[in-house]
Amino acid sequence: MSLLAVENLEVAYARVILAVQGVSLAVPERSIVALLGTNGAGKTTTVRAITGFLPVDDAQIRKGDIRLAGESIAGLPPYRIAARGAVLVPERDKIFQTLTVEDNLRLPLSRRRQAGEAGIDKVLQIFPALAKRRSQVAGLMSGGERQMLAIAQGLLCNPKVLVVDELSLGLAPHLVAELMAQLKGLRDDLGVSILLVEQDAASALTVADFGYVMEGGRIVYEGAPDKLRGHKDIQEFYLGSSEEGRASYRDVKQYRRARRWWG
Amino acid sequence: MSLVVVILIQASFYALLATGYVLIYRSTRVLNLAHGELMVFGAFVFYQALTMFPGSPATAVVAGLLGGALLGALVYFVVMRPLAGYPVAVGVLATIALSILLRSLITAIWSGQTRYPAELLGARAAPWDLPGGIALTPIDAAIVAAAAAALLGLPLMLQRASTGVAMRGVAENAVLAAQRGINIHAINAISWGAAGLMATLAGIFFAVKVRLGPDIWIVGLAGFAPALIGGMDSLRGVALGALIVATAEVLASRYIAPQFALAAPFLVLLVALWIRPWGLYGSREELERV
């Protein structure tokens, strides 16, 4: 049984526009699963459905279910979902910019006092760069440090599954590689599963154990990283390489109609 | 020197109201145009309890505070919570609609008649004669003490207590706080309840000192002027904002005409909006956040 299971999810906006259809994915224990796709593919909608933020955009889950450790979390308010163990590291607004690093780390623990200092120390061991900046106001740190703080803050919520949304956005490539490698450490040392939602498919596939590709609101392909890397179309559209040279937009349009995904 | 005392008392009244506005703005990002009704409701509950237990004003005060706090929390749960994530304008319009509704409910329950709780309090409301020719009533002293407690205690709580840190987190980014396991609804309900409680304190003061009736909601509404002048999201600015508005009002009322008393806060507000819309200590980015 997977830790996080999305079953046949269907999400509609304003009650009439279907954005996500028949999406099923599974995140097993102790693994990193990548969710790939371009803008508008439906990744963000799926992430919002998992973490409970659909009502903010006037969207609802119309069909299907989302299960965490066997229990349904579909439609629950975000803080309950976080309490059950599905924690989001968002794409934007990842940390509290007006609070210090110290306060940022203390905040998730306000309900569980016993975790306290021990939890903070552990997390600062994983990200030593943060230990140096404990009393700095978080908004004044660099992008990479903020991302580290965001992940650290997420870890302090005691997650079973960490949903990381667009980790690579706005970060220099070597930093991205570093952080991705650290995700592996989280999986191995802390036993946390990670759902990595990414546009940077190449980086994501270097650390993932399994991957899904979304397009037009559906999952169009899935498999182990090698299988994904070997697929000609994924190479062409997500990894930026193809034998026939770069595809033009016109070809893409043609291609969509042909729908060769399953070939 | 009695002028200073009068200003101080008026500023305390405004500080309590303004703190409520700021707490509400920090938690739900809305200017609560129904705050005047929260004040009136709490004051009426106080009055009701006073008529039922005339020997014990303390009970009446507690009852009023409970009533105001509960109404505040209720308003959050029923009206503001479903509107989370909507633009500021929607929240403001909702509070306008709510104020109409609450005003008519209050009138339906207690009728439009003016009441004078001071009569029920009798001798207990009589002034003390202090040196310097100052006549201070117990209610005056109480309001100054309450304002001081609020202005000193709240920032302390926000910095040190874990609930305070949570409140600051929710004030900055409620969505992220929700993701980090904070029960934002509980936090916001606490903010709204505290705001209702402080509005009730101000309301009881006004009811005893002047009069009580559904129409005094406009006095409670004037309380948003000091909040805006100090900075809508700043508790630090409340003290200064309250002092400025109180000074303007007392001076205008004494040296120009008593009718100016109600217009003064709005006039100061106009000037402030012209010079510095985000207030003395408010975050400038508040203006961009729409």
Next chain:
Amino acid sequence: MSVFRGNPGTLKTTHAEDSALLPTWFVRFWAAVAILVLLAAPYVLNSFWTGIVNQTFIALIGALALNLLMGTTGQISLGHAGFVGAGAFTAAALITQFDAPFGVNLLAATVVGAILGVLVGLPALRLKGLYLAVSTLAAHFVIVVAMGQYQSSVSYGAGFTMPAPSFLGWELSGERRWFYFLLPVALLTLLVHVNWLRSAFGRAWMAIHHRDVSASALGIDTARFKLLAFSASTAVTAFSGALWGYYTGFVSVEAFDIHLLIQYLAIVIIGGLGSVLGSVLGAAFVMTVPHLIARAAEGVPALKAMGASVFELQIGLFGLIMLLFILLEPRGLAGLWFRVQAYFQLWPFRFRAWER
């Protein structure tokens, strides 16, 4: 609020389709029926109800203007009552000073409204959201005080009586004549608004509403369009105020208070912010329902016994209805209509898919 304009269930594939006034035969048919019904109305309804419809027309004009500013451009404005009054007072002043004719007064009111819109809009450019709301409220008080001063000094506080106007040699007295004057005026205003909304102006205003930083990045001069929105809105509002003054025959500053603002807010919120249909439905609702409730209440002895507080309760009822719409169907009555429309358009399907 929902990001969707109009009915999200409807699929339009060309620009012409999207901007069409009467896109389908269904709409054309019912529009024709509506016009015929309206033309015959004064002969079917009694004088009282014709008067209600007249008031609805005037309220519609004011509501369209408010909806343009608040719903389409997203600039929250609580100064509406002041602008209505400004229009009425302009007409009253011109009659008192110069005995100016009807047409001139209407035009003058519109111009004064436009100027006021620029005056209020200029400082508003720096402000958003709640600060904007507060400053427009302050503008309301300033205008009202100015009007009050004028009234005390010129008419000694008694207010101004407005003569029955004369339009193209035809005297407007009696509900029926007002009806046949107000019907085309209201329709024309409606058409003007619909045209503004489907033009470049409307698109710019909607872009500003959605996110003005992005709109600015796209090359839209947000300052210019915001000022345009303000002055267009206040111009039409003042126009409706002048009409109101002539229609009721009496202009006094007390009529333009917070209660009037609340009435207009109720119209646009209950009707639906941002949609012309919303203004129409809202105006009809707010103007007719209180009378219907009053008639219904007469049959209930318990309510009659409450006497004066029934008025308060009615206001409270509007507050409740406004709240319910904000909470449950933010797009108002128009939103309810769109839902019904979407159901029938998509039937037997439930959804419109994102792609395609």
